[in-house]
Amino acid sequence: MDLENKCCCGGENKEKAQIDEILSKYVGKKGALIPVLQEIQALYNYLPKDILEYVAEKMNIPISQIYGLVTFYSQFHLNPRGRNIIRVCQGTACHVRGGKVILQAIEKQLGIKAGHTTEDLRFTLETIACVGACGLAPVMQINEDTHGRLTTEKLSAILDRYK
Amino acid sequence: MDMVTLTINGQTVKAKKTSTVLEAARAAGIYIPTLCxxxxxxxxxxxxLCVxxxxxxxTLVASCVYPVAEGMIVETNTPKVREARKLVVELLLANHPKDCLSCQKSMDCELQTIAAELGVRKIRFAGGEMKAHTIDAGNPSLVRDQEKCILCGRCIRACSEIQGMDVYSFAGRGFHTIVSTAFEQGLxxxxxxYCGQCASVCPTAxxxxxxxxxxxxxxxxDKTKHVVVQTAPSVRVALGExxxxxxxxIVTGKMVAALRRLGFDKVFDTNFSADLTIMEEGHEFIDRLTNGGVLPMITSCSPGWVNMIELKYPELLPHLSTAKSPQQMFGAVAKTYYxxxxxxxxxxxxxxSIMPCTAKKAEAVRPEMNSSGYQDVDIVLTTRELGRMIREFGLDFASLPEEDFDSPLGKSTGASVIFGTTGGVMEAALRTVADVVTGQNLQQIEYKAVxxxxxxxEATLKIGDSEVKVAVVHTLKxxxxxxxxxxxxxxEYKFIEVMACPGGCIGGGGQPVPVDADVRRARRDALFTCDEACSLRKSHENPEIIELYSTWLGKPLGEKAHHLLHTKYNQQKRN
Structure with a gap:
């Protein structure tokens, strides 16, 4: 919605053009909302509110329903994501090997709770149910890297590697 | 029509091939409890619940969605079924506040009724995690309390399927699922x-x-205050419920008696100001027809509808009649003329004011509704709230005498009482417009076509020598x-009546629950009975209206009327 009203001198029109380009690929296609949102999220790293309102208007889908869909799937995010995504395993094996202690230690170190992002957008902290590396428990993933046999002492050095 | 024969609880039942087991059972007089x-x-x-x-x-099947089939054998009341239903209710209650005794919906709550019917005596799952959500009360009309939500989704469907507004959706997942607006914003x-159809279908509070x-x-x-009350046309045919x-x-006389006993200093009638609305709106229509005004003219007495056009069709606002709604005309006249x-x-x-409507609460606090110099209408109560006040006061409503409204804002005609049903404002306007245009006292009173x-x-009506095409619409969808x-x-319409709620005000969001098509029809028929019982059935024949214009207001659309009885509309930007 707001996109329509933004002035033509800044970068916003380019923004609108990008969204329009995504939408144009799906005109008249059923079930297009999820792929549209995936493409938009790939562009922004999250789904900004005003962009969703613009999509609702253009695709003629109630904004309430789009919000319902976005909050249903864990792949979609309504807040900016950090540059580095930490996923601390809370699966059974990691649980018995102290996964919770690892999570609490990271929460303390970053000053955020699981599900949140640091203010400087450096880290987003999440939990995951099992990464399939139970032999390395307790485990966490940062971006594509897997770190196993964690202790609270090792955490600072690992986090320091991600800027 | 294709029919099938099935057996329900040993009883042979014939049902339409397309019907569900629930529909077949209910048609055969077999009760199955439901919530969603x-x-x-x-x-x-x-x-x-309807398994x-x-x-x-x-496995057990949900009868509300399970289609009937030829030769099907259904049992609705086996121990297995009853256990399953109890389990469902226990699970709902385990995650539901236990403040039933002090709840606004106490005795009107479907969950409470069903728990009692099923004889749920203990909740095996009590003590677990419960949902906790903030209360949404940032608007003048409706309060949403997520803790009391059982996720039946009736509000979502009513808002979408009846009203086409799609305000709500399920959001989140699993235990954290809620009924939410977009981004969980306040209404x-x-x-x-604020039409309140969601509140009307909500089974809980x-x-x-x-x-x-x-x-x-x-x-x-407050002894220093002079408290006057007005009652909307459709309240008198629903309050009894x-x-x-x-x-x-029809409980008009008892309602007046009850209001007096509650302590209102004057009991007036919104029907009076409905007649006044017809005077202004009817003349506005004639003016638009003869002087090239914006057509079709569209009625503006339903505040849910006014909100909708301001939200979704601001470019069409010039079509809205500038005449205020009867509630607001009454408010303006009460604090000036009276x-x-x-x-x-x-x-x-x-x-x-006593209204069938939740949106009327929001209409009364619109900043422009102060042409008397004060807020024209101070307190808006729904039919349900008046019912609660009468119960709280301990009045034996059924045995109250029939009393009359007070003067000078209490007399009304049959035209005004039908404002409460879809088509009624149109018909009331036509009764006056036809007389004014032809300059005669026409014998035609009823316009059954609308x-x-x-x-x-839609209907094409002969008014004088010309034919006028009109339309009547209800529900926002x-x-x-x-x-x-x-x-x-x-x-090609010249005049359109729009009411936000199904059936018009008789199906308003502030009316007694439960409500369905049969209830609305009964209320509508009662309004027509009121109309037929009136000796005066055209708004311009109301002696108090004639007196108001001749002694104080001047003529319809005149300067004083313009100031007090007409309004402006503005685009609302919300999404």
Whole structure:
């Protein structure tokens, strides 16, 4: 919605053009909302509110329903994501090997709770149910890297590697 | 029609091939409890309360969505079924506040009723995690309490399927699922019209009208205040339902008596100002017809509808009649004309209205609704709230005498009482417009062509020498479709009546629950009975209206009328 009203001198029109380009690929296609949102999220790293309102208007889908869909799937995010995504395993094996202690230690170190992002957008902290590396428990993933046999002492050095 | 024969509880039942087991059972007089099911909404099959045993099915099936089949054998009341239903209710109650005794919906709550019916005596799952959500009360009309929500989804479906507004959706997942607006914003931040249809279908107190009875009690107790009340046309044919009187009974006289006993200083009638609305709106229509004004003219007395057009079709606002709604005309006249005549300072008057409507609460606090110099209407109570006040006061409603409204804002005609049903404002306007245009006292009073319950009706009427095409629309979904046609210039209508709620005010969001098509029809028929019983059936024949114009107001659309009785509309930007 707001996109329509933004002035033509800044970068916003380019923004609108990008969204329009995504939408144009799906005109008249059923079930297009999820792929549209995936493409938009790939562009922004999250789904900004005003962009969703613009999509609702253009695709003629109630904004309430789009919000319902976005909050249903864990792949979609309504807040900016950090540059580095930490996923601390809370699966059974990691649980018995102290996964919770690892999570609490990271929460303390970053000053955020699981599900949140640091203010400087450096880290987003999440939990995951099992990464399939139970032999390395307790485990966490940062971006594509897997770190196993964690202790609270090792955490600072690992986090320091991600800027 | 293709029929099938099935057996329900040993009873042979014939049903339409397309019907569900629930529909077949209910038609045969066999009761099956339900929660998420609503006869006027799509079927969700979410709550599992209506489970039954059906031959050929491995498990219990939800009868509200399970289709009948030839030779099917259904059992609705086996121990297995009853256990399953109890389990469903226990699980709902385990995650539901236990403040039933002090809850606004106490005795009107479907969950409470069903728990009692099923004999749920203990909740095996009590003590677990419960949902906790903030209360949404940032608007004047409705209060949403997520803790009391059982996720039946009836509000979502009503808002979408009946009203076409799609304010709500399920959001989140699993235990954290909630009924939510977009981005969990308050209703005042999204495109909500405050029509209250969500509250009307909500089985619990998750969505209720904002209770303003405390304000009314305080005003009644304040000896320095002169408290006047007006009652909307459709309240007199629905209030009885709140007080143990059968659906469709006319309780006008008892309602007036009850209001006097509650302590209102003057009991006036919104019907009076409905006649006044017809005077202004009728003359406005004639003016637009003869002087090239914007057509079609569209009625503006339904505040849910006014909110909708301001939200969704601001470019069509010039089509709205500038005449205020009867509630607001009454408010403006009560604190000016009546105050002067009674010798009371307007600042000492508290103006209360009894409305079938939750959106009226929001209409009364619109900043422009202060043409008397004060807020024209101070307190708006729904039919349900008045019912609660009468119960709280301990009045034996059924045995009250029939009393008359007070003067000078209490007399009305048959034209005004039918404002409460879809098509009524149109018919009332036509009765006056036809007389004014022809300069005669026409014998034709009833315009049956505009009556009915279809969501869109049209008629071509002869007024004087010319033919006028008109349309009547109710429900916001139908209104939206009509506005698309008006926008594209596809219609030849000169006059359109729009009511936000199904059936008009008789189906308003503030009316007694439960309500369905049969209840609305009974209320509608009662309004027509009121109309037929009136000796005067045209608004311009109302002696108090004639006196108001001749002694004080001047003529319709005159300067004083313009100031007090007409308004402006503005685009609302919310989504």
């Amino acid at each position: 099911y609503h006869p006027e909404l799509s079927h969700e099959g979410a709550c599992r 039954v045993e059906a031959s050929g099915a491995r 005042e931040k999204v495109a909500c019209t 998750a969505i209720v009208e904002k209770d303003d009875t405390d304000k009314a009690w305080a005003a009644l107790a 709140e007080l143990g009187i059968p659906v469709g009974e 105050a002067e005549r009674a010798g009371i300072d307007a600042k000492d008057i508290v103006s209360v 009556r009915g319950m279809e969501t869109v009706r 139908a209104a939206k479709a009509m506005m698309e046609r008006v926008k594209k210039g596809e219609t």
